[in-house]
Amino acid sequence: MKPNLFVKVAGVTLTNPVIAASGCYGFGDDYTDLYPPNVLGGVSCKGTTLEPRDGNPTPRIAETHGGILNSVGLQNYGVDKFAADFVPKLKAQGCVVIANIAGSTLEDYAEAVSRLDGTDVDLIELNISCPNVKQGGAAFGVTAEGAALVTKAVRAVTKKPIMVKLTPNVTDIVSIAKAVEAEGADALSLINTLLGMRIDINTRRPVLKNNVGGLSGAAVFPVALRMVWQVANAVDIDVVGLGGISSASDAIEMMLAGAKAVQVGTAIISDPFAPLKIIGGISEYMRVNKIKNLTEIIGKVKPW
């Protein structure tokens, strides 16, 4: 029998738990030469702000052991173009569409989100965690008060489910998660990138023109897993796990730790087929272990 990979996140049904992470899969139309985006559980689109942004100067990427640093800095087309062009295209292909929204002020967040109200966006992911721009929302994401304010401002203007994306660059992620839950968020996604740096020893210049950037990829997986586990234990709303997932076993670990679904980012940049391999691997794990439904593994880690 074919295992059932359906999961529900914030009331939205996904045909499988593997979502493309924001910033690594564009708007779902760059990989169609290889496979259609609707084979994924969902597509979290590139971070979008009220107005278009040019992003940071280049170079915006550096390699690290087991990962990458990026400092793209929210280059995007603005929410109006996103709503008019990209959302309908993805919906027409039957995708679950997640809008990833960032902003500099509470008003920016609320206005951008309200402009999505008439669209078919399924889920709004609030990016309060981009480490690459001073005005990228990370200022909100690093305190429980700030995170609560953004959630509240957005909750007031939309009936769509809200998923708040948390930054790992904090001392106590659990308190932030709880504050966001208390303001009516429907789900949490974590983690965004960890702030990092590389220096070229010959030029003595940082590799990134922005000097610092966000670390992602396999190297961050254990940190992400630990945070997902801590947060999932502390809140009742759905948790989506991401950060360094590059194989089915990583994804299963995340689900055991408490994630209802996972997102895959950097692994796609390395291997465009990574999400498909992960979906296939989860399915195989379920078959071998006679698991009929993913609820049998979500949060089922047995801590010592």
Add this chain to the structure above:
Amino acid sequence: MYKCGSYPVTDKTAISGGIFSANILCPDIAAMAKPGQFAHIKLEGFTLRRPISICGIDRVNGTIRIVFEVRGAGTAKLSHINTGDNLDLLAPLGNGFTLPELAENERAIFVGGGIGVPPLLAAAAVYREQATAILGFRSYDKIILANDFRSIGAEVFTCTDDGSVGMKGQVTVQLKDLLQKGGVGRVFACGPLAMLTTVSQITESFGVPTEVSLEERMGCGVGACAVCACKANKDGKAFMARVCKDGPVFGVKNGEFVALDKEGV
């Protein structure tokens, strides 16, 4: 269209100090590839793929050729491949050169600097005897592909920074010379940004349409991650182009890079 898969290396040779040439059997990619496009190569142990231009396309044998210089750990790893090994390619990527047909008495000039020379060979092969290559290298031991250009029928000028072979100094001096003589239909260039900027200034002053191939540090290679941005123009409007997808080949107008649509500049 592009493909992603594992393809066997049919041969590999060292062609100059630290510079290697390899052919890869990938009939589906060879059938689609255009000069100016690149292959994004995954190497074991590295998160990021390495962009390498397609230097030759052999549709009959179903192979593409790459020529690369060891610059760091990734290209060093690539230089260890051997005949029979498989390479993980995402290719062909990006927009190639437009390669319009020229009038019978017109010439196409190819200006290459160092490791920017490889993509020009595939393009020059389209023009054969109508092609002129001006190739610049740091020193004689870095010269590559000059004979390959000759064997496809192109006229070749080599320049070295230290004058050890050919003309001493810059490719742009030679370029100006040829443009002054007239009869140049189009200029194609690839190399360091400073060289491309000077080349474009010169060709624009002569009113000769020009296409340049840019380099930028890349992530996905297909336009999804917005890492390799560069300011460019499209239909008269400035936009943040993705070098991997909107380029790597751009036109030049009024000192700015212009996205090439399918019809060209």
